[in-house]
Amino acid sequence: MIIVMNPKCSEREIADVKNELTRQGLGVHLSQGETFCIVGIVGDTRRIDSDNLLTFDGVDKVLKVEEPFKKANRLFKPEDTVVNVNETLVGGNNLGIMAGPCSVESEEQIIEIAKAVKESGANFLRGGAFKPRTSPYSFQGLELEGLRLLKRAKEETGLSIVTEIMSTDYIDEFVRDVDVIQVGARNMQNFDLLKQLGKTNKPILLKRGLSSTIEEWLMSAEYIMAGGNENVILCERGIRTYEGYTRNTLDLSAIPVIKKLSHLPVIVDPSHASGYWYLVEPLAKAAIAAGADGLMIEVHNDPQHALSDGQQSVKPELFDKIMQKVKVLAEMEGKSL
Amino acid sequence: MIIVMNPKCSEREIADVKNELTRQGLGVHLSQGETFCIVGIVGDTRRIDSDNLLTFDGVDKVLKVEEPFKKANRLFKPEDTVVNVNETLVGGNNLGIMAGPCSVESEEQIIEIAKAVKESGANFLRGGAFKPRTSPYSFQGLELEGLRLLKRAKEETGLSIVTEIMSTDYIDEFVRDVDVIQVGARNMQNFDLLKQLGKTNKPILLKRGLSSTIEEWLMSAEYIMAGGNENVILCERGIRTYEGYTRNTLDLSAIPVIKKLSHLPVIVDPSHASGYWYLVEPLAKAAIAAGADGLMIEVHNDPQHALSDGQQSVKPELFDKIMQKVKVLAEMEGKSL
Amino acid sequence: MIIVMNPKCSEREIADVKNELTRQGLGVHLSQGETFCIVGIVGDTRRIDSDNLLTFDGVDKVLKVEEPFKKANRLFKPEDTVVNVNETLVGGNNLGIMAGPCSVESEEQIIEIAKAVKESGANFLRGGAFKPRTSPYSFQGLELEGLRLLKRAKEETGLSIVTEIMSTDYIDEFVRDVDVIQVGARNMQNFDLLKQLGKTNKPILLKRGLSSTIEEWLMSAEYIMAGGNENVILCERGIRTYEGYTRNTLDLSAIPVIKKLSHLPVIVDPSHASGYWYLVEPLAKAAIAAGADGLMIEVHNDPQHALSDGQQSVKPELFDKIMQKVKVLAEMEGKSL
């Protein structure tokens, strides 16, 4: 961390800052040019509240030099993290393909779709039991009954289950019944939920917040990891911009950026990112070409009558076609399903 | 709600859409131009999932004609809502001024600041007991002990207490001890929390999400109101943009927009919006001039050693100066404290 | 175009709106539900200024039903536009690969790089002669001397030249010496420049503005096409968001969206989009996988001493490696160089 003093600051102001840092047990390294004066801080600056330093007279800026995340930082763990879900691996050279309907609607629906996506090559079944909906008047999910139906589909197909948790109230049921617990975009900074998930040893799928920076996203992973649970899979699902032809703007640059900053696996959800089924195929292919460790895709056998998000769901036939192309791309990237 | 068909759609495609709407018990009104074909929907469209209509062949767009919020809508309740907190009113012509430290740190600190802000004209004491921090390594608040200290400050000064709730776990304590329960920006779409707060009758201060639209914000208010609790105060606290000289971009246009769309009171938090203490005075004045129903301002007696957000806290002397100007502006706007 | 009246509007207000439309020679189609009242406009609404309709009492919203672009619209020209540059094609199944340094610096530099990128498979040479720089104190380009050097490189290699025009002052020189005239992001809405380029018959490479919507971008293409020049190639180069780890956020969803809305070819510039050389390879591959009609990539033989944008330039060896992968992906997508 570096403190940039005002070029016109006084000796006294510099001394005050130095004293404060010394008081906190940190070393100081002064560097003075003609038009600037910089105080470098020596020691573990993660404990410092840079905001308070800004309140000292004469201080212009406080610049971070080190990334604020530790356990998620590739600097401290250079090799890729590979998350093991019932012997299916995600990360390294292993792609995780999670497919299924937005909402679990009935036993028949979820089993039929599960069979279809497995047939096409998916290795996880996704399906919402608890649904975060913008409107209180929209369908809110089958809740615990939804979890029960997902388990039925798992029995039928052997696919591991991914589903979203919305509050800490049902954490025991999720730990017992679910294989990968999803934290949705709206809860990415629900720190209380993250802390409690950090105490479990379940794999967590952490979606990027609607307008979260990559740094904030990795700090949310850090919350889970700081609690002791290092089984975190990141999921890019589009960020909010001013563009109106798509629901969100898929940020594929995030994939190679995260590969550089962190060792955690990162997958892509082209369905929620784009909001339209016809965009899923090109974006799924682009995600794999950009180095993603997997995909999460909404598949529905009857999108016109889906209880949520029908317009962004692909039908099983199109999903099958997408998977044929994904397999070729995966091979090209040295990855396998 | 209006369905825009593709100009080249077939008769059959139009018929399919009409049948689906009829099946849902809705009326249909067809309007055909040379280069467009529109299906107007007659009836209560709030139950419709517009996303699914987009999956029908021949459908280009689905346009909303009505606002999706009902209880928060000024159309259905033209007069201003005035929230009564222990006989202090917020809304209509009554300004709510909420001031205090970012975090409650000690009994001495909170009581000293409470006395100071009351002296200057604040009618609520704010202070964080449970703190949402980006980093798991930052100070997380005094938690229940913080609530206890806020109550002490209330005993000393008579000021009503505003403090943030972070999960449903402590909802009973908050209902018992707190006068206005704050939902923070990061939890604006924590729907589970909103639903449970909707079952209480406590005044709720609902902050706008970091990148939430005004419509989403009002829909979150609707979640609380749908549960039966209509005591909602909105709080604009800046939205995320690309600009780096401020922490967020304060959206003061939101004040008159909300006044038009909704009857709910809306206050402004210039401290979190800007991130710097020197911006608080101009933005506080601007907020009142734009028609805000109040302010939430961070005040600290020793910002250099604050446990959080020191750089955006004003000292009691500056707060006093701000309040003098706010009072003049309030009078000009026909409002009183 | 559809006018949404206020649900509480009067008969008189509806009549005023109808009269105004009739006065403008347009037909009207009234549609009244329980909670809404809609006036559909029949006729060519492109001439209407929807902004003025909003000033009529009783009008709540004016919703566009048709896209505002005409010549760029796939509705009116379903087949892909293929731009022919000296017998090299861009669009349809033909990829245009434009590579070269950010700035032309010397005869030796530009010829060396031109030879290298041609060897790797590029079919266009890019290089800036006039440079748009944020600071007046930065290198502004070799200007006309830069154009001369580009021509020399063309003589040596046969590669067609792409370079940016910054004002109408040199339009004659550009038409004479340049093969594809580039309009940079900052000039995407320099309407005067667009109009004058519309009067030439040169191929135009139109970059997306820093924060332009897809609709605005296509409207800028429409400016050129309305003047009679239909040789427009679009270039996605990232949009401005709040994310700080990349210079811009590459919006690859724009590729399939434009393919649906328009017949114009669209290429991708991963160098400017990301701002870092290590992100160019994954994003270039992703762009082709998403269906782009080509790439624009910055290549420099000595990035450390480049006069501009060194950190986002790849070296010739890396460019060669990228091109190997691009060729495989292109084949997979049924495209050829």
Next chain:
Amino acid sequence: MIIVMNPKCSEREIADVKNELTRQGLGVHLSQGETFCIVGIVGDTRRIDSDNLLTFDGVDKVLKVEEPFKKANRLFKPEDTVVNVNETLVGGNNLGIMAGPCSVESEEQIIEIAKAVKESGANFLRGGAFKPRTSPYSFQGLELEGLRLLKRAKEETGLSIVTEIMSTDYIDEFVRDVDVIQVGARNMQNFDLLKQLGKTNKPILLKRGLSSTIEEWLMSAEYIMAGGNENVILCERGIRTYEGYTRNTLDLSAIPVIKKLSHLPVIVDPSHASGYWYLVEPLAKAAIAAGADGLMIEVHNDPQHALSDGQQSVKPELFDKIMQKVKVLAEMEGKSL
């Protein structure tokens, strides 16, 4: 400027960076902690291209310590710039109120509005002769005839004229006929235009780009000032965000931020910022309360038939009411018209 080396960089990599800086005639100051290594640069870093430094092996980040603008920087000119337009002052304690129609439409229209806004207290007449329109099919302004009509209105009222220039082609006419030359948001980074305006001595009104940072905006002012013309007035007119209820998001925080960074006057355009006439009054008042040096407001005597932007124009009666309130606020802020 500070170079942050990778914590794992080698001695050799540090030496390479030092040699490069020495080669450029700059001093170097090395600062090494346990987990970081920083190279401070001593000397005038404005000539350095920080992008190239990023290409050196071992370099992680390059952080700016000094603001990149010089002539616009308050550090080098602490007192407020006051721009003198025919003896009407803008800046310091003097408010500039610029009012008039979006487009000049006829002699009768412009003179009638000019008289009305002068009567209410405006000291400048605004009106567009050359109009930047998103669509080539929209009204493009009366062009030179518009300038002539503005001069007529000036003869009648004595008000100084503000109007937008769209290309360098008519720069002589603008210098001769116009009192304040406006550079519109879309041309804020039309560097060629800025350079040529820098060679005149006309007051320039520089609007903020649609999604420009404050730093970029000040760098565009720097372009004009570097040419020798220091008569620059800044104009905040809203930035692009995801919010849809307003055309743009007015960034009032920019006012106090610019007051701190720069000595240039800054005014606010609430009409273009919001896009709706009913938002003009609250935002105009808020702007003055936040410390703006003036306002630019669209006023039209017949908004329903305006040739552009009718929905954001206020009628003369409402403008008069706004001005009454602005005068009271101005007095409160110690400013005069």
